[in-house]
Each structure stands twice: as C-alpha cells, then as structure tokens.
Amino acid sequence: MKLWKKLWKRVHRLWTELDQCFPPGYEFTWERNTAAVLLALSMVLSLQYFVKLRQAVAWLYYVDRVHGRVLRPDAQARTFLELAGQYGGLFVPYFLFLAIMAALHYAYYHRDTKSIYLMRRLPRRDVLVGSCIRVPLLGTAVGILAQMMLGLIYYGSYLLVMPGECGPAFW
Amino acid sequence: MLEIRGLNKTYFDRMGARQVMFDVSLAIGPGEIVGLFGENGAGKTTLLKCILGFLPCKGEILLDGRPIDKSNIQRLSFATCEHSFFPNLTPDSHAEFYQMQFGTFRRERFRTLMEFFELPRRKALKSYSTGQKNQFEVIMALCQGAEYILMDEPFAGNDVFNREDFYKVLLGILEPEETVFLSTHLIEEVERFIGRAVLLKEGRIAGDVSTLELEEQGRTLMEYVKEAYGYRADRVNRALENLTGV
Numbered sequence: 001m002k003l004w005k006k007l008w009k010r011v012h013r014l015w016t017e018l019d020q021c022f023p024p025g026y027e028f029t030w031e032r033n034t035a036a037v038l039l040a041l042s043m044v045l046s047l048q049y050f051v052k053l054r055q056a057v058a059w060l061y062y063v064d065r066v067h068g069r070v071l072r073p074d075a076q077a078r079t080f081l082e083l084a085g086q087y088g089g090l091f092v093p094y095f096l097f098l099a100i101m102a103a104l105h106y107a108y109y110h111r112d113t114k115s116i117y118l119m120r121r122l123p124r125r126d127v128l129v130g131s132c133i134r135v136p137l138l139g140t141a142v143g144i145l146a147q148m149m150l151g152l153i154y155y156g157s158y159l160l161v162m163p164g165e166c167g168p169a170f171w
Numbered sequence: 172m173l174e175i176r177g178l179n180k181t182y183f184d185r186m187g188a189r190q191v192m193f194d195v196s197l198a199i200g201p202g203e204i205v206g207l208f209g210e211n212g213a214g215k216t217t218l219l220k221c222i223l224g225f226l227p228c229k230g231e232i233l234l235d236g237r238p239i240d241k242s243n244i245q246r247l248s249f250a251t252c253e254h255s256f257f258p259n260l261t262p263d264s265h266a267e268f269y270q271m272q273f274g275t276f277r278r279e280r281f282r283t284l285m286e287f288f289e290l291p292r293r294k295a296l297k298s299y300s301t302g303q304k305n306q307f308e309v310i311m312a313l314c315q316g317a318e319y320i321l322m323d324e325p326f327a328g329n330d331v332f333n334r335e336d337f338y339k340v341l342l343g344i345l346e347p348e349e350t351v352f353l354s355t356h357l358i359e360e361v362e363r364f365i366g367r368a369v370l371l372k373e374g375r376i377a378g379d380v381s382t383l384e385l386e387e388q389g390r391t392l393m394e395y396v397k398e399a400y401g402y403r404a405d406r407v408n409r410a411l412e413n414l415t416g417v
Contacts, residue, residue, distance in 0.1 A: 025257035025260040113257070114251065117225065118255040118256065120225060121247065123273070127272065
C-alpha cells in the first residue's frame with residue numbers, strides 16, 4: 001500500500017510539474033490533457049480485442065446436443081497477431097499528436113515574441129532541442145509502454161482461452 | 172575585440188538572390204559604445220543577426236580571434252525591438268532562467284534596474300505596456316553578464332524621458348570592459364552617449380567616425396550622417412514648390 005502511495009505521489013508530481021519539460025512559460029495543460037485523452041481512448045478502444053478473441057474462440061467449437069460445446073476436428077486457431085495486430089493502429093493519432101507537439105513547441109519560440117533569439121544564444125544548445133522534443137519523447141515512451149503492457153495482457157488472455165489443440169501461435 | 176571581416180549576406184527568396192550586405196568589415200574594441208545608423212533596409216538588423224549567428228552569411232565574425240560558437244556565445248547579449256523574452260513568464264522567472272543558463276547573470280544589477288524603472292517583478296510580461304517590455308528587454312541584455320551587448324532599436328515605443336533615463340543609467344552602470352553596439356534611428360538623441368558612429372548604406376559601411384573626431388571638426392553627428400548619405404536638403408522645398416506652384 002505504501003509503495004502504491006509513493007508511486008502515485010511521484011506520478012502526480014510529474015503530472016503537475018510537467019512544465020519543466022515544456023518550453024519556458026508554455027501553457028501546456030490542454031496539450032497534456034489532449035495527449036492523455038488520446039492515449040486513454042486508444043487503450044479503451046483496443047479492448048475490442050476481447051470481443052474479437054471471444055468470437056475467434058467460439059468459431060473453433062460447434063454445439064452438440066449430447067456433448068454440448070465440442071471442438072471442431074479441423075479447428076485451427078487464428079494467430080495472436082491476426083487478432084490483435086490491427087489495434088496498434090489505434091495509437092497512431094496519439095503518436096501523430098506527439099509529433100505535432102514537437103512542432104508546436106518550436107513554433108512557440110516565434111509566437112508573440114522572438115524568444116527563439118534567446119534560445120539560440122544559450123551556451124547549451126541542447127536546451128532548445130530538448131524543450132521541443134522532451135515531452136513528445138516522454139509521451140512516446142509512455143505510449144510504447146502502454147502498448148507493451150496491453151500486448152502482454154492480450155497475449156496472456158489469448159494463451160489462456162485458446163485451446164492448445166488448435167495450435168495457438170503468436171504469428 | 173569583436174571583428175567582422177568581409178561579411179557578405181545574400182537572401183534567397185521567390186524573387187531570386189538578393190545581396191544585402193557587401194564586404195562589411197568592422198572591429199569593435201572592449202568598452203566602446205558604438206552607434207549603428209542607417210536608413211530602413213540598410214542592413215543594421217541583418218548585420219546584428221549575422222554577428223549572433225541567427226543568419227547564415229559569408230565572411231568571418233571573430234570574438235577575440237575565435238569564431239562565435241557555443242563556447243563564447245554567452246559573451247554576447249541581444250536586445251531587440253521584436254523582444255526575445257517569454258511573454259507568459261514573470262521577470263523573476265526570467266532571472267531564474269538566465270541564472271541557470273548563463274552563469275554570469277548579474278542579479279544585483281537586475282534588481283536595481285527593475286526597481287529603478289519600477290517594473291513589477293511578479294507580473295507576466297504579456298501584461299506589460301510596450302514601453303515596459305522594451306525596458307525589460309534591455310535590462311535582460313544588460314544583466315546577462317555579457318561583454319558585448321548588441322541592441323536593435325531597443326527603445327522603439329518608449330517616450331523621450333524614458334529613453335533619456337535609460338541612456339544615463341546605461342552610462343552609469345556599464346563597466347569598462349562592457350561594449351555596446353546599438354542600432355537606432357535616434358541619431359541626435361544618442362550622440363552624447365556614444366563614442367563612435369558606424370553608418371550603413373545599402374549594405375555597405377558608409378561611414379565610421381568617433382564622436383571625438385566630430386567634436387574636433389566642429390560637426391554634429393547629424394551633419395556627418397547627412398553628408399555620408401548625400402542628403403539633399405533642398406529636395407523637400409523643391410517638391411513643395413512643384414506641388415503648390417509657389
């Protein structure tokens with residue numbers, strides 16, 4: 001419980017103090033929230049996989065009056081990638097938004113004032129590049145991590161419900 | 172010493188290639204206060220931006236014999252009428268940012284100047300008036316801790332009293348090794364504060380004179396500028412005569 005509290009505190013702090021990762025003075029709330037909504041939406045929509053998995057499993061069986069649900073003799077399980085592969089595409093808007101974010105961050109230095117002149121005069125040149133791509137990179141890492149986590153859950157459930165006799169396979 | 176050797180700048184746009192700087196050479200020593208004058212489009216801003224590396228150009232720009240790069244860029248600061256601050260941040264946040272990025276930031280000077288010009292330190296800069304924004308822009312250029320302070324029309328939009336105050340403060344606070352290269356149209360106003368005037372005309376150096384020389388010759392800076400530019404004083408009278416027929 002303590003560990004969870006600690007972890008939650010860390011995540012909350014990162015969420016609220018994210019301004020240090022954005023360009024100085026950047027109003028980042030809508031961007032942060034939009035990215036979070038897009039990621040959440042991609043994850044929720046990918047849950048359709050379970051419906052597809054259920055249908056795929058159902059196809060492997062026929063119903064017998066005597067024996068009930070019976071595995072078809074020629075039943076061949078669909079591979080995991082066939083079932084889940086398309087859901088990776090749901091994350092495309094999220095990753096696209098991250099790319100747009102990087103462009104918006106750079107454009108910020110030309111908006112209202114020419115703060116780009118200050119950024120380009122900094123002795124540490126990586127400050128300018130870092131302020132533009134730090135959050136998109138962080139977002140990409142979070143997105144990939146989320147995909148991997150979902151992938152593991154989905155693959156685990158695939159192995160769990162697919163009958164071994166039908167040759168379940170990753171691809 | 173800031174040296175510019177054989178600087179050429181060409182813009183490439185839809186109209187084709189357009190050269191705007193022609194073989195400009197200039198040397199500015201430490202402690203000098205140099206005014207950069209010229210008509211609109213003469214190349215003043217382009218020259219400053221080339222020095223700072225914002226625009227690619229041909230020729231050499233050296234700071235104490237070394238090209239300007241990330242190792243010595245902090246020896247230059249820049250105040251521009253376009254403003255280079257972050258409008259959503261407060262002056263105090265800027266001070267923190269400068270402190271973090273430039274180890275040479277002059278905090279005490281910053282505090283003194285902010286107080287002198289009565290600028291609120293905890294208000295976002297976007298809520299400042301244009302005059303206040305200009306003041307803040309110059310303050311940051313002066314407080315960065317740079318040896319060469321480049322200014323491009325920094326007082327556009329400030330009233331005359333305010334400008335007068337600034338010139339005086341500038342002279343009062345500058346340390347012997349601090350150099351100012353100031354681009355402005357306010358020739359008569361800055362005459363008393365600069366030690367040298369550089370004139371640009373159509374991308375070429377049209378004049379380079381110390382105010383001491385002018386004094387010895389009994390000429391004003393304005394007279395020198397008019398002569399260097401081939402200003403025709405009778406032009407206006409002739410035009411009026413043509414218009415009114417008198």
